Amino acid sequence: MDSRIPGVCLLGLFLFGSLLWGRVWTTVEGSQTEGELLSIEGGRVTLLIDGREYIFPLARFTASDRAYLLKWKEEERCGVCRKSLGDKKMQAGEQVFHPACFSCLVCDRPFFDRQSIRRDEWGGMVHSEHFRQAHSCGSCGRLFSSPRARPQQLFPDGRVSCLSCLQDAVTDVSTLDAVSKRVRRGMSELGLPAPTGGLTMRLVNQNILNKEVERVHGRGSLRGLTLTTFRTITGGPAAGTTFSHEVWVLSGLPVVECVSILAHEFGHVWLNENYIEMSPPAVEGFCNLLSMHLLNKETSKLADILRKNLAMSDDLVYGRGFREMNKQLDKLGWPGLIRDLSTRRVPLNRRGR
Ligand SMILES: [Zn+2]
Ligand SMILES: [Zn+2]
Ligand SMILES: [Zn+2]
Ligand SMILES: [Zn+2]
16 A cells, blocks of 8 residues: 555665666665755755655765765755856855856746845745745745646645645545555554544545634644544443544645644544543644654655754644653653653543533
8 A cells, every 4th residue: 555655665665767867876775766966964865756855864875875975065066956066156145056047936037146035945046026926835835936836736725735745645535544554553653552433534625624623612724633522321231432533634735744644633533532631732742743753754855844844833832832742752752651641541521521
């Protein structure tokens, strides 16, 4: 089933189509891939493989590849096309560019001295006065020209996606199911079992999700939602509590982001089944720890951006909650943290509401 998910297990499955401009890279474990070298910064190598950017530690490559990489790094390169620079170059901040590459992705005109520029983390740049004619991808932040966007990049619920994220978009339940298996594996490693109750997943648009969040008095415009129904039977052979869970995820998120959202929602499922009651920052912080655990398995640059967003969010519940919970995780480790949370169990019949 995993072969359905693009971008999984990189360096292991480097058998994508042959790319003319690529170079074959070999890891110390002996696996090979073909990809274009984009950058080396602080011991992190970014390769473009099958149209997506992935980040690998330099130490992962063979000695001869490492020698090639270090030599490549010595040359001064264009911040957009990464090719070697000649005599004519433009400087913007730390980066240098070919004059032809240093241009606005809305109007295509080059930037001149002292012009104000907006840029993304992917090398995309626009004139500040053209920023309103650009969209920023809702998942990865990549800028793209609004007038030139393809219709499928503009979702009917108002979200926008770059072509790269759209290529990986989860829009059907069978792909969502494959993603959920991956998340489930990541959670079972931590000692978090699959739920005992039934669980159904739904892909929804932002309007439907927001409406439901509002109905259950949730917060903000979320990307996923968990609705757990408890049913308690007292007395008789069937005595006990059963659960059923509905997990809603926004349709059209790229696989890596969908992994992160599902991990978060499955965190809620585990907390609900174990009657663990905590403050909203502790609950959301714990669920975000699970997102981070799954994102840490990913090598794509998108995963890197999502990790940064999680860790640095200034949201008082999600961001601060994550940082507080992360401190607990550092102190206790996963087994200790899970034990600690399990002590906060408040059975249904002893709840105030
Ligand atoms: Zn260039
Ligand atoms: Zn422009
Ligand atoms: Zn994107
Ligand atoms: Zn949540």
